[in-house]
Amino acid sequence: MAPKLGVIGFGNIAKAIITPLLEQNVLQPEEIICLVNSKKSFENIKINYKYKINIYHLNSSESNLVWHCPIKLLAVKPQQLKNIKEINFNETNKYFLISILAGVSLKTLETIFPKHNCIRAVTNIPITIGQGLTGIAWNNDIDDKNKIFIKNIFENSGKVFELSEDYLDIFLALTSSAPAIIALIIEALGDGGLSGGLTKKLSEELVIDMIFGTVLMMKDLDVSPSELKNMVTSPAGTTIAALRILEKKGFRSALIESIMGAMNKSKEFK
Numbered sequence: 001m002a003p004k005l006g007v008i009g010f011g012n013i014a015k016a017i018i019t020p021l022l023e024q025n026v027l028q029p030e031e032i033i034c035l036v037n038s039k040k041s042f043e044n045i046k047i048n049y050k051y052k053i054n055i056y057h058l059n060s061s062e063s064n065l066v067w068h069c070p071i072k073l074l075a076v077k078p079q080q081l082k083n084i085k086e087i088n089f090n091e092t093n094k095y096f097l098i099s100i101l102a103g104v105s106l107k108t109l110e111t112i113f114p115k116h117n118c119i120r121a122v123t124n125i126p127i128t129i130g131q132g133l134t135g136i137a138w139n140n141d142i143d144d145k146n147k148i149f150i151k152n153i154f155e156n157s158g159k160v161f162e163l164s165e166d167y168l169d170i171f172l173a174l175t176s177s178a179p180a181i182i183a184l185i186i187e188a189l190g191d192g193g194l195s196g197g198l199t200k201k202l203s204e205e206l207v208i209d210m211i212f213g214t215v216l217m218m219k220d221l222d223v224s225p226s227e228l229k230n231m232v233t234s235p236a237g238t239t240i241a242a243l244r245i246l247e248k249k250g251f252r253s254a255l256i257e258s259i260m261g262a263m264n265k266s267k268e269f270k
Helices: 012-023 039-048 061-068 078-083 106-112 125-129 144-155 165-195 200-221 225-232 238-248 251-268
Strands: 005-008 032-036 054-057 071-074 095-099 116-122 132-138 158-162
Touching: 005 012, 005 061, 012 071, 012 125, 012 144, 032 039, 032 061, 039 054, 054 061, 095 144, 106 116, 116 165, 125 132, 125 165, 132 144, 132 165, 144 158, 165 200, 165 251, 200 225, 238 251
Parallel strands: 005 032, 005 071, 032 054, 071 095, 095 116, 132 158
Antiparallel strands: 116 132
């Protein structure tokens, strides 16, 4: 069976994208070729990954095999991009290269990989539990049939949004960077409970369940954040006292600026 998908880099995100394709028999293990850069990663995947995919070290003689796969997933860190070199191969049609590298533009990808039709995909860490959000930007040479196939790669792990490349940086900030911001908020609220006398474990459990319930309520009742805030806030009550302190400390502005900072950092990679 000829390899169909080449995976360059096999970290948590790449694994989360590929594993559902194998679980649902969209691809068979022998149809995947994976390249990794470290001996530790190579040994770990060989021993612990439940599917026996073809895996090679980036500098091995077999690494060239990945370039003959019609679709590649480029999943290295942006700073490792300089180590990836497209080889010369004779094909009538261009192959496809899907990059999940933060901030690396289609123009840059097309310069580095001129024999490929390049696609940019931005996804986030919840993809590892099948709850990912992925934004995809296409170049102009990809037809609808191939778009459907490529979208399906990510739809097995969450929701997919087709976007203009101009919006991928803000999409990244909101979906890929913001989980860390949410984790920081959970940690801080948990410390608030700790300050009030609860154990850290109980306090964080309460915060996580509270956030989960709040989000479900907003989705199930189709209420906006503003509407839910008003439902909870009563005159001269505890909630407005808490919100007043957050407003004084510039909490809302800090969150807005954090998203803009993540977006601007993404743009720097270009």
